[in-house]
Amino acid sequence: MTAGALKERVSFAVRNEQDDGYGNTVAGWIEQFQDAAEYINLRGGEAVIAARLENRHLQVIRVRSHTATRRITADWRVTDTRTNVEYAIRDVTASTDNKWIDLLCERGVVP
Secondary structure, rough: OHHHHOEEEEEEEEEEEEEEEOOOEEEEEEEEEEEEEEEEOOOOOOHHHHHHHHHOOOEEEEEEEEHHHOOOOOOEEEEEEEEEEEEEEEEEEEEEEEEEEEEEEEEOOOO
C-alpha cells in the first residue's frame, strides 16, 4: 500500500469524565489528533452480513503507524472529519512490518 491511498481524514477522540460541580459525572469526548486514513469496506462473511441486518456497518480504517496512532485502543472513537460520521473501534491490529495500523470499526452503534 502507498501513502496515496490515504485519501480520507479522520479524528481520534478519547472518552473523558469530569465532575460538573454538582456532584455528577459528565462524560464527553476529547479529540486527541487527526490523521489521514484509508477506508476498507468488508464484504461477505457472516458477521458482516449480520451487522448489516441490524443497520450496523463494519469496516477497516487504516492509518500509518506512528507515536500517536500506537496509543489508540478500543476505548477510543473515530470520526470522519468530512461527514462527521462516528465509528466505535472494536479492534486495533498493527501490520507485521509496523508501518500500518488497521482499526476494525463499527458505525451505527454508540461508541
